[in-house]
Amino acid sequence: MKPFQYLRPKTVAEAISMAADYPEAQYMAGGTNLVELMKRGIASPSKLIDINHLPLKKIEHRYDRLRIGALALNSDVAKHKSVLSRQPLLAQALLAGASGQLRNMATVGGNLLQRTRCSYFYDLALPCNKRKPGSGCGAEAGINRTHAIFFAGNGFGGNEKSSCIAVHPSDMCVALTALDTEVVINGTGGERRVLLKDFHRLSTLQPELDTNLQPGELVTAIEVTDNAFAQHSHYLKIRDRASYAFALVSVAAALQMDGGRIWDARMALGGVAHKPWRYWAIDLMLRGQAPSEKLFREVAEHEMQSAKATAQNAFKIKLTSNAIVAALKAATGIS
Ligand SMILES: Cc1cc2nc3c(=O)[nH]c(=O)nc-3n(C[C@H](O)[C@H](O)[C@H](O)COP(=O)(O)OP(=O)(O)OC[C@H]3O[C@@H](n4cnc5c(N)ncnc54)[C@H](O)[C@@H]3O)c2cc1C
Known part of the structure; x- marks a missing residue:
């Protein structure tokens, strides 16, 4: 070292x-x-x-938002009463991640900034554009069973020198992306705020950069504005082992329902792209509709039209589609 x-x-x-x-x-x-x-x-x-x-551990609800300090532990966030009552999707996603011991050490800021688990990134003997820009992407023609199916544009990460098909590993960030979370950042120029959807990057040009954080900037908190999703949200994580494993695919579904119909819908997917993947069209497709398996299947298949498999992960397209349907059924309570 x-x-x-x-x-x-x-x-x-x-x-x-x-x-x-x-x-x-x-x-x-x-x-x-x-x-x-x-x-x-x-x-x-x-x-x-x-x-x-640093004094950045506080979790508090003030005015219309939940503010969570960057040093709040994943385990403390998952059991906090304001999180459980107002944003249970976040608690579910946190509890689906890592293990009890790790959650007792891992912080919100660190979770946002954790790096990919792609094995080519971790093996210094193999090419990896994320670890060593310009060295190539070992996974593209290698072992890519767990890799991305959604990309910037319609192909793999970019050209050979800049491509990266690794996925973002966080569960927490998938829920926070669906909840339109804001990241509070401090640097020499003062404080700025970025929506989580703009915090992480796709891999088009510089896969070595996971986020738009500038050198020296510190994440100090995240903030989630109040919403009406608490009764109808669900985080579904599909993985090779029942615990202590990263997501093959995950779905964060947050819905607002009234009178048997859906009035607002947000969704993000994990394990499928270089950053948590927001499913933008879902609100338009579900708004005003009564929940049904047929509708959810159409919604899932619509998004999967733009997915693209590697040699080894075609199964993820069907898996993600099924996971979207299952998460929507769980969130709406239909069998
Ligand atoms: C065996 C194992 C299994 C795991 N399984 C899962 C899983 O299933 N799901 C999941 O989501 N995660 C999983 N994790 C990842 C775990 O959640 C992360 O390691 C953890 O969240 C990182 O938090 P940390 O506080 O330890 O960060 P650190 O390791 O301290 O830091 C990580 C990065 O964040 C930067 N950083 C930290 N805080 C700030 C800040 N406030 N501002 C700016 N930069 C900052 C650091 O510089 C570093 O680059 C697993 C980890 C392990 C080891």
Whole structure:
């Protein structure tokens, strides 16, 4: 491991000033992803800025929104009463991720910024445009059973030198994308806010960049505006093992219903693209309709028309379609 400077700021301003002008500096929260990347030589920060002493753990509901500090633990968020009563989809997604021990260490900020689990990214002997830009994508003609089926444009990630077919691994981010969450970011220029849908990137040009966070910027919180989805939301995760496994495919469905009809619908998919994949047309397709399996099948098949399989993951297209139907049935309570 490359030697690095270890720093422990006490305030957000101090943390940001420590990272300023050091593009190779990295913040460390729970360390459950970053430490592994450092041990393997995939991440080599010159400065490791341990942010665990910053006052960013608070979870609170104020005015019309739920604000969750970037250092709130995944386990604390999943059991918080405001999360359970107002945004149960988020709690379900968190509890579907990792294991109890990991959730006790992992933070909201770290979960947003965790890196892909593509095995080509983790193996230094193999080509990977995300780890080493321009080296090629080993997965494209290699082992790609778990890889993406949705891309920017209508093909794989881009050209050979910039393509990446890895998927984003987070469960939490899928639910938060469906809920139109805002990410609060602080940097030397002050505070800015970005919708989660614009926070992560597709892999078209620079697959080494997972997000639009600028060097030195710190995520300080996320905010979810109140909605009417609590009664009719569902997170469905399909994986190779019943627990302690990343999603092959996941679906976050959030619906508002009244009088037996659907009046608002949001959906995001996980395990299918370089970022959580928002299904934009769903609201238009479901609004004003009575729930039925036939309708949900049409909705699922509509989105899957733009999916594109690799040599080994054609099964994911049918699987995702079935998962959309199952999640919508669970959210609406139809059998
Ligand atoms: C065996 C295993 C199984 C797992 N299974 C799942 C799963 O099924 N589903 C799932 O969603 N996740 C899963 N995870 C991933 C886990 O959720 C992440 O490792 C965790 O969320 C990362 O949080 P952390 O606080 O430990 O981040 P760290 O490891 O500390 O940091 C991760 C990255 O985020 C950056 N960072 C952290 N906080 C901030 C901040 N506030 N501002 C800016 N940058 C920041 C760091 O610089 C680093 O680049 C699994 C992990 C392991 C090891």
